[in-house]
Amino acid sequence: MSTIEEEFIATVSHELRTPLTSIRGFSQTLLNSWDKIKDDDKKKFIGIIEEQSNRLIHLVENILTVSRADAEHQVLKKTNVNEIIRKIVPLIENQYKGHKYEINLMPTLPPALLDEDKFQQIMTNLVDNASKYSEEGKKVTISTEICKNMICIKVKDEGVGIKAEDYDKIFKKFSRLENHLTSKTQGNGLGLYITKQLVEKMNGHITFTSSKEGTIFEIVFPFYNEEDVLRCSQTS
DSSP: OOHHHHHHHHHHHHHHHHHHHHHHHHHHHHHHHGGGSOHHHHHHHHHHHHHHHHHHHHHHHHHHHHHHTTTSOOOOEEEOHHHHHHHHHHHHHHHOTTSEEEEEOOTTOOOEEEOHHHHHHHHHHHHHHHHHTSOTTOEEEEEEEEETTEEEEEEEOOSOOOOGGGGGGTTSTTOOOOSTTGGGSOOOSOHHHHHHHHHHHTTOEEEEEEETTEEEEEEEEOBOOHHHHHHHHHHO
8 A cells, every 4th residue: 555545544534533533422422411411402412413424424425526536437518617607606605695696707608528517516616615714794706707718717705815835735635724714614625626636637727816815716628619529539
């Protein structure tokens, strides 16, 4: 087993152990002292168990996505980028009701050659991340345009920004940046790593810029054309 594999297993074990320990601890407390615990505390403990269970589910889903990234077959086809963005933003908006969302989509944006499910996951990760790491009441802006003969998609937040010394950690596995919002949010540091892998597998590129006023993630994809479809069908 390589050093990278050993490090990955060790990190996954740590990430799994934390929520499992919480679930076991609060479950044992409820089982052993049910009659002695106040109703409000029971609700609190059960809420923690549910929260940590959801954290486990999300972690396992992300790990499975990472493990399938290379082996899974892609279905690349003509995709309306704006249509998918309009579909996923309201779903995230429903989770973060205190945030403001602005969608600025180029009406004449040409289609891209993408796997729709994977592109939807990319956009969900980016918009959720922008929402998660910005204060309630702040705005998240999603825009599309053409730049340098590519389809350009930007997700901008009004969060605390990313420190320059943390730039090289952004797309690494299990990397979470330390700021005052980190302790308030659930995460396992796989979302942006997965996002980068998915973007690049569809011949795209992802970058970001950040300041104290917020962060902008930008992804670019080539236009759809018949030659791309033919090439992909021959190599898949």
